[in-house]
Amino acid sequence: MFAYIVRRMLQSVIVLLVVGLVAFSMFRFVGDPIDNMLGQERTQADIDRLRTELGLDQPIPVQYYKFLKEAVQGNFGVSYRQGRPVSTIIAERAPATLELAFVSGFLAITMGIALGVFTAIRRQGVAANIIMTVSLIGVSLPTFLIGILLIYIFSVELDLLPSFGRGETVMIGNWSTGFLTTSGLKALILPAITLGLYQMTLIMRLVRSEMLEVLRADYVRFARARGLSDRVINFRHALKNTMVPVITITGLQLGSIIAFAIITETVFQWPGVGLLFINAIQFVDIPVMAAYLMLISVMFVSINLIVDLLYYAIDPRLRVDARAT
């Protein structure tokens, strides 16, 4: 078990180094930062000074090493556009994205699993078939369209919920939260649904097909032959066996909820890192882009690690190896 975790950690480090290289090479190849930072009225002296200041005159491996050293400490340099440290900017923006991702992820998982189990058990039922049909729409409609539709219905026509922004936020330490105010909570509803809908339908369909598979298994028939109640069979025996493949997909999906909140954040003008990233691309703000890239990859790698550990928790068959250690 311990050896396994160490091995996985090493793999993660390799992944991060590769992503780091990509992020670093953006500095070299995507435009010339000097050009972007200094205006038309520059002198050669200005250019040289800035070049030395940014360390661009040193050999590439040295630059990469320095980049990594700084990156490990969470220091990605200064935003070209805002002139402030990138880490500060991201720290300001992250709570918005994380809160949004958390709520929509929670919605997607709970609703997805519940509906998946329901549609699997009542396979022939009318309600299950309606849900399945509607879920197709959830999978096939693009996120921005769902967002715009929701805005049109609930903000423009019904005037129930705000159409953009986070509402009022409260600062707890460095964390700005929208959970504690009514307007903050109201502002969360539409973006969270927009962001989570696709994941929810995906999880639901996955749970359903896995569940149908498991319900045909011999041990479910045997459980039935032992006279266990349907509730115990469905929610104890079948659901737990359904979880292993579902966790894999769900883990990856949660990563993408955070990483690809960009579209939702743009539609709802949500002041999160996704919106920050879009703006950074527009202005070729490479430190921000590099930091964002690293942040997302750290997130994916750690979610994957957690998913692998969850397998161990759920499936005892994987623990045999560990026992021998």
Place this chain on the structure above:
Amino acid sequence: MSLLTINDLTVEFPTRRQLFTAVDHVDLSVEPGEIHGLVGESGAGKSTIGAAIMGLLDRPGRIASGTIKLSGDEISGLDADAMRGLRGKKISMIFQDPLTSLNPLFTVREQLTETIQAHLGGTDAEANQRARDLIDRVGIPDPDTRLDQYPHQFSGGMRQRVVIALALCTEPDVIIADEPTTALDVSVQAQILDLIKELAQERQVGVILITHDMGVIADTTDKVTVMYAGKVVETGPTSQVMGQPTHEYTKSLIAAVPRPTLKLHRFPQISYGGRETRFAVEDMARHWPKVDNDTSKPVFEIRNLTKKFLQRKGLLPWDRTYFTAVDDVSFDIRAGEVFGVVGESGSGKSTVARMIAGLYPVDGGTITFDGQVVSDLTNRAALDAYRKNIQMIFQDPYSSLNPRMRVDDIVAEPIRHHKLMEGADVKRRVDELLDQVGLGHEAGLKFPHEFSGGQRQRISIARALATQPRFLICDEPTSALDVSIQAQILNILKDLQEHLGLTLLFISHDLPVVRQMCDRVAVMKQGKVVELQETNALFANPQTEYASELLRLMPKLDDLSTDGLEAEV
């Protein structure tokens, strides 16, 4: 009054096109403490009767008429809730495959206590105590540790004991055992059957034993009911039905059972229902390259063959542990003979076959084919030339054919791979082969799932013969088949050996089959060959304790009628 009475039971499965009657006006009764065998080929409806009693018929199946009574009370019309109260409490079930009938994610204790508490209620402590007693009763050593283990930590036989413990949880009156030992080794099978017999006696439980294995029926049951196509064809005390069968079908079924004591030239085939398919081996022989089988020289010389599998991975070499599947095995296979390898699961017999076929690399020792060392071939062309001569027939006819390929492509694949023919010749050759194995060339346009198990095994044979090999490896070719189909396939293999001069490596755990098929037999145990003898000598006079133990555990079929059987002279 009987414990369980089935009266005039008919079970129907309405399909879109027609009504399929799976069970047709069946009467059956079981007394307390009696083991009642239900025997027949697949599709005879025997498992459907079990499911009907349990109230677990798969949709859209339904009981169309008749009654099922338990201790005089009718249970066939009960609603779902009442039926659930009976299931596991009054009637229990034991399934075929112990590997899949336990939930892999729960400990044995959890599965036992939940069943006990679902029916008897009671505190956790009481349920735990009862679970421990049951595990102890079914003969699992060290119950306290074993209870908290997961199913994958048990061997097949031990798992089946757990399944039996689960079936016994609440003192049922009737146990339905659906092929309880089909997936187990001979020695384990004997233990499990003994346990079932003992428990039936001790607790006065009525047992319905569903099986297609006549040996199990003859050894275990008190009464037997023979089924064919949903109907009961014969019923009575086991010794009477097995010894003096009156119905034609029973007679032919019994005749098809391979005998451990009597070597026959060919298996009598079940003629009932007229399903025998011609296999035109003579046609095949006409085009077959002449093989000069010099029986004095071995085709294969296997020397000190060893195979190790990595059991635990480790970054450092000394962290890894290996499992020695095949340990220093040496034998010769003579040209034109049928060489048998027997052993229990895990004895390494399939691993040997796969190394010979070149599917596993060899970890030690050499394989010499026709004077040429083939175990270290790396040259693609030389390897292909060797493989053209070696073909394999696998155990499972369901998973050894690619479900997305048409049959003619499956059979043509080896021809195309070895570039033996081109263009229209391939098609002609494939059609010929399909005709010769008795499927007809029109079968080539279909997909494997449209065929029955026996027909699929014929496709496998056609595929194996496509390259006109000299050597066939048959890895348990009939263990997934019914006894009548088994007889057909074994006859085909015998014909191939005789008429085409093929040499066969025949792997099986079924000793009577080995006795019928093989000229010489190697007995394997834990990766080693413990005994190698002429077949007749082995059966008459085993030299090692292990071989005699295997022979002792083999079901005795002395009671079976020998009508229509002629011993080989």
